[in-house]
Amino acid sequence: xxxxxxxxxxxxxxxxxxxxxxxxxxxxxxxxxxxxxxxxxxxxxxxxxxxxxxxxxxxxxxxxxxxxxxxxxxxxxxxxxxxxxxxxxxxxxxxxxxxxxxxxxxxxxxxxxxxxxxxxxxxxxxxxxxxxxxxxxxxxxxxxxxxxxxxxxxxxxxxxxxxxxxxxxxxxxxxxxxxxxxxxxxxxxxxxxxxxxxxxxxxxxxxxxxxxxxxxxxxxxxxxxxxxxxxxxxxxxxxxxxxxxxxxxxxxxxxxxxxxxxxxxxxxxxxxxxxxxxxxxxxxxxxxxxxxxxxxxxxxxxxxxxxxxxxxxxxxxxxxxxxxxxxxxxxxxxxxxxxxxxxxxxxxxxxxxxxxxxxxxxxxxxxxxxxxxxxxxxxxxxxxxxxxxxxxxxxxxxxxxxxxxxxxxxxxxxxxxxxxxxxxxxxxxxxxxxxxxxxxxxxxxxxxx
Amino acid sequence: xxxxxxxxxxxxxxxxxxxxxxxxxxxxxxxxxxxxxxxxxxxxxxxxxxxxxxxxxxxxxxxxxxxxxxxxxxxxxxxxxxxxxxxxxxxxxxxxxxxxxxxxxxxxxxxxxxxxxxxxxxxxxxxxxxxxxxxxxxxxxxxxxxxxxxxxxxxxxxxxxxxxxxxxxxxxxxxxxxxxxxxxxxxxxxxxxxxxxxxxxxxxxxxxxxxxxxxxxxxxxxxxxxxxxxxxxxxxxxxxxxxxxxxxxxxxxxxxxxxxxxxxxxxxxxxxxxxxxxxxxxxxxxxxxxxxxxxxxxxxxxxxxxxxxxxxxxxxxxxxxxxxxxxxxxxxxxx
Numbered sequence: 001x002x003x004x005x006x007x008x009x010x011x012x013x014x015x016x017x018x019x020x021x022x023x024x025x026x027x028x029x030x031x032x033x034x035x036x037x038x039x040x041x042x043x044x045x046x047x048x049x050x051x052x053x054x055x056x057x058x059x060x061x062x063x064x065x066x067x068x069x070x071x072x073x074x075x076x077x078x079x080x081x082x083x084x085x086x087x088x089x090x091x092x093x094x095x096x097x098x099x100x101x102x103x104x105x106x107x108x109x110x111x112x113x114x115x116x117x118x119x120x121x122x123x124x125x126x127x128x129x130x131x132x133x134x135x136x137x138x139x140x141x142x143x144x145x146x147x148x149x150x151x152x153x154x155x156x157x158x159x160x161x162x163x164x165x166x167x168x169x170x171x172x173x174x175x176x177x178x179x180x181x182x183x184x185x186x187x188x189x190x191x192x193x194x195x196x197x198x199x200x201x202x203x204x205x206x207x208x209x210x211x212x213x214x215x216x217x218x219x220x221x222x223x224x225x226x227x228x229x230x231x232x233x234x235x236x237x238x239x240x241x242x243x244x245x246x247x248x249x250x251x252x253x254x255x256x257x258x259x260x261x262x263x264x265x266x267x268x269x270x271x272x273x274x275x276x277x278x279x280x281x282x283x284x285x286x287x288x289x290x291x292x293x294x295x296x297x298x299x300x301x302x303x304x305x306x307x308x309x310x311x312x313x314x315x316x317x318x319x320x321x322x323x324x325x326x327x328x329x330x331x332x333x334x335x336x337x338x339x340x341x342x343x344x345x346x347x348x349x350x351x352x353x354x355x356x357x358x359x360x361x362x363x364x365x366x367x368x369x370x371x372x373x374x375x376x377x378x379x380x381x382x383x384x385x386x387x388x389x390x391x392x393x394x395x396x397x398x399x400x401x402x403x404x405x406x407x408x409x410x411x412x413x414x415x416x417x418x419x420x421x422x423x424x425x426x427x428x429x430x431x432x433x434x435x436x437x438x439x440x441x442x443x444x445x446x447x448x449x
Numbered sequence: 450x451x452x453x454x455x456x457x458x459x460x461x462x463x464x465x466x467x468x469x470x471x472x473x474x475x476x477x478x479x480x481x482x483x484x485x486x487x488x489x490x491x492x493x494x495x496x497x498x499x500x501x502x503x504x505x506x507x508x509x510x511x512x513x514x515x516x517x518x519x520x521x522x523x524x525x526x527x528x529x530x531x532x533x534x535x536x537x538x539x540x541x542x543x544x545x546x547x548x549x550x551x552x553x554x555x556x557x558x559x560x561x562x563x564x565x566x567x568x569x570x571x572x573x574x575x576x577x578x579x580x581x582x583x584x585x586x587x588x589x590x591x592x593x594x595x596x597x598x599x600x601x602x603x604x605x606x607x608x609x610x611x612x613x614x615x616x617x618x619x620x621x622x623x624x625x626x627x628x629x630x631x632x633x634x635x636x637x638x639x640x641x642x643x644x645x646x647x648x649x650x651x652x653x654x655x656x657x658x659x660x661x662x663x664x665x666x667x668x669x670x671x672x673x674x675x676x677x678x679x680x681x682x683x684x685x686x687x688x689x690x691x692x693x694x695x696x697x698x699x700x701x702x703x704x705x706x707x708x709x710x711x712x713x714x715x716x717x718x719x720x721x722x723x724x725x726x727x728x729x730x731x732x733x734x735x736x737x738x739x740x741x742x743x744x745x746x747x748x749x750x751x752x753x754x755x756x757x758x759x760x761x762x763x764x765x766x767x768x769x770x771x772x773x774x775x776x777x778x779x780x781x782x783x784x
Contacts, residue, residue, distance in 0.1 A: 336462075
């Protein structure tokens with residue numbers, strides 16, 4: 001690593017967008033009211049859709065399995081409330097598509113007692129049984145990626161996991177869910193760590209936290225159980241440090257090979273909220289029914305961190321917290337990598353870490369696109385040292401194969417740092433998303449012929 | 450009830466505020482003290498030349514955009530930079546019609562023909578200056594003394610030369626420090642050079658103000674500091690070595706740094722973002738290359754000054770430097 005090993009504790013490049021975290025990071029997690037109608041898509045995760053096992057008109061209890069995993073890379077869905085399956089039909093999701101789903105009408109005045117399943121006993125369970133328990137609980141990456149966690153935890157035969165890395169970075173501006181979870185659910189996190197260490201065979205756990213959450217780091221440090229080999233590491237604030245690859249580099253100075261996974265360098269990374277969920281659900285054999293979400297942004301009246309049932313319609317959420325009547329943009333996730341919502345009838349899913357809302361006047365986004373002046377701001381921002389300027393020019397010429405073969409297009413994980421800094425307002429990361437999808441499609445086509 | 454339609458955008462949904470036109474406008478701000486000092490030291494003649502080149506550059510850009518049915522791009526301020534820079538590297542009593550032609554050539558041949566802002570291969574102002582030098586070798590090497598008593602009251606005869614006529618220069622001309630050294634082996638003191646108390650092109654004389662302008666842009670992250678640093682360090686180091694070997698034949702390194710167009714070239718010309726490499730290592734290499742060429746041309750070439758050709762040559766090499774030097778991508782072993 002030569003010269004750069006002098007700068008430990010962080011990765012190369014990156015950006016510092018305004019954090020806006022002080023608006024919600026002091027607000028404790030609060031239970032959100034239950035809506036009368038829950039809308040549950042069967043696609044809330046990366047992988048195969050879940051398969052429905054209930055029928056219309058059926059009464060279900062809170063925590064009951066509604067859809068089972070549709071394969072290995074898939075995740076089941078549980079009932080977030082006790083109620084009646086009103087309808088099984090297509091439901092809207094954020095991508096703009098319609099997917100099969102359930103309209104679940106909550107029983108009014110129900111005590112909403114949770115139905116427990118078969119517990120996973122930490123002492124006696126084998127790693128395989130823990131992985132099965134994680135899948136059965138419907139757990140996916142709660143940091144936003146929504147990749148089924150059990151798949152990620154499965155260490156391949158020929159590899160070894162020496163470090164379990166907990167991701168408490170939360171580098172997206174505005175979001176404070178992981179911050180609050182670390183402050184308020186420390187016990188669950190350490191229980192989760194026990195399950196995870198057993199499942200992965202990791203000898204040591206490191207919790208990575210950015211310096212703007214020092215209180216969370218101090219709190220976790222103070223309650224580390226004496227028998228657990230856990231370290232808390234605080235790293236300087238920089239976006240996109242929450243990306244697995246950047247986090248591993250910041251803390252361990254290891255580089256995940258291009259096209260590889262963290263396990264290739266002996267690491268499994270799990271988000272802190274996901275870990276807390278595992279620690280809470282597995283001992284009772286429950287499925288995931290709710291999650292913590294930061295609702296914030298200048299257009300929101302009652303900003304905060306809320307525990308919201310999965311499947312709560314977005315419209316209901318915004319009506320409850322109150323939004324400016326000139327609401328114009330709503331993002332699910334943070335403002336850097338989150339997706340803009342076009343339809344308020346979509347619902348909260350497992351991967352929703354935040355909802356950020358703006359009015360038209362509050363969106364200060366320069367519109368005029370200038371030609372690339374090769375100022376190099378994107379080159380200095382790209383955390384994996386791509387040349388976004390060059391890639392952007394090649395994308396304009398539709399030289400997608402060249403971009404992938406000679407300029408490492410496929411390594412781009414779409415953090416958006418290049419677009420953020422570009423003074424010419426070129427939508428670089430959008431170009432790269434499109435280019436990547438073309439390259440993937442071409443690969444599929446060429447593999448068939 | 451909530452509004453039915455929402456705006457959608459692709460992520461990232463937030464953006465840093467700095468825009469390209471703002472960068473360009475700030476370059477103009479950084480050049481203003483240099484221009485003001487030039488007017489102070491060379492008087493009304495310098496002002497007229499600066500106005501002529503800037504007006505010509507902006508007008509040319511506007512007209513060419515209109516002629517090619519495009520929206521005028523003068524609001525991005527880049528034409529103003531080109532015009533101003535060109536004026537700053539011309540002699541103070543340069544005929545106005547030639548200055549005007551220079552502005553036109555800079556934009557038309559240096560920039561527009563390549564596709565406008567972002568596509569120029571060479572620094573446009575230097576293209577204009579190179580053409581003027583080839584076309585009007587006498588006018589462009591006829592200097593004018595700094596701080597002449599009548600500089601605010603009299604317009605030099607040569608300035609108002611009728612288009613396409615040979616200008617007649619006043620008898621009094623001031624040799625530049627570089628020419629004095631090259632042809633008469635006379636060195637000028639570094640203090641005088643740094644403060645700009647000497648003769649030369651309109652804006653090249655005050656090294657201090659040029660460096661201040663550069664420092665402003667570097668602090669605001671609108672300039673790649675590696676380029677001027679690499680150029681100046683190379684010139685200083687290399688000419689220092691030669692000066693140590695033979696102090697009679699080769700000038701002191703500080704003289705090399707502060708004389709002629711090196712400062713304005715290193716700070717404002719070589720740093721044209723479009724025409725210089727994009728990676729940190731590439732920019733450093735590019736700066737070293739310019740430094741080398743400047744020393745070679747100045748010490749052994751036929752011309753007293755070599756900055757312009759050094760930068761133009763390096764501009765031509767810049768795309769190749771960018772192709773050659775790519776940063777190592779995370780997770781790869783490929784260089």
